[in-house]
Amino acid sequence: MKTIKPLVLVLILLLPDVSCRKVRDYFRDPDTGQLAETIQTTVMVAHAANLAMAMMNGQSFPYTTYSRSNDGFPCTTLMMIDAEADTDPFLAGEKADKITIAGLWTDASTAILSIILTDFHAGTSTLDLLGIKTIPVIREAEHIHIALASMDIQINPDQEALLSLNLNTLEIESELIRLETPPPTDIYLAVLQDAYYIDVHNNATTDAISDDSYTITGGGQLIEVSGPSAEIVQQAMVEVCVSPECTLNPVSGMALTKVTGLEDKGFPELGTALLEFTPRCAGTANVYVATGMYAGSNGKSVRFCL
DSSP states (O other), X not given: OOOOOHHHHHHHHXXXXXXXXXXXXXXXXXXXXXXXXXXXXXXXXXXXXXXXXHHHTTOOOTTEEEEESOSSSSXXXXXXXXXXXXXXXXXXXXXXXXXXXXXXXXXXXXXXXXXXXXEEEETTEEEEEEEEEEEEEEEETTEEEEEEEGGGEEESOOHHHHTOOOOOHHHHHHHHHGGGSOOOSSHHHHTTOOEEEEEEEOTTOTTOOTTOEEEEEEEEEEEEEETTEEEEEEEEEEEEEEOTTOSSSOSEEEEEEEEEEEOSSSOOEEEEEEXXXXXXXXXXXXXXXXXXXXXXXXXXXXXXOO
């Protein structure tokens, strides 16, 4: 009868534990941080556009200044927002220190805006400047409609060039046509959009913006490469509503996060989670359905904090 040497026996006993530990580490709740940050940034840009519309319609705010080229329309404007002094819950000072807006207005309800966020905080990193180039904005009754595409976003742009809005009539019409595209109603179509459509609802209080709600539909893709590891994150939202009544999480709508990753060591990361938001203001979201490494989260309530 053969005897097993002690060292071999230890290895035999440890291997299943190591393998099980890897499996346990692999299956986890969805990482909602990037999705929450996308919502934060999108709402912050929409809030800045909302402020710009309010100022052009006669409202004033102690933390803003602006100048315009002439009293009538069309006209151009330059607006400055002190984000650290703005107490509105949607323009948190910890996300950006200052916001500069250059606007080209065809009339009181229609504008093309360029926006610069100074000292923009993205996760754990700080960007000197995040530029948002030529986004169309239209006010209709109690709503403001905004289209924000990934092609509009620039990191550390030339400020002077970005804020110089010299568009001809055809270019202006081309920008405004983007708002005529109906937002997707299916989450799996939204993930292919590479653009976000924001509807700002003033809740019948045109003289105040602190009670306005923001509804986001659309999607995009993020690619992150770190050494030998790479990760592709696809995101989508359908009618995700952020309300001043709850600053912890969206209060309605659905969102999708899909991760495809390849690490230097370990399993390939593959996971999809479809999240549902409810009026319950607890910094959470419900996992409607999940697959891959998120499969164990089906039916659970997971952390989701704005």
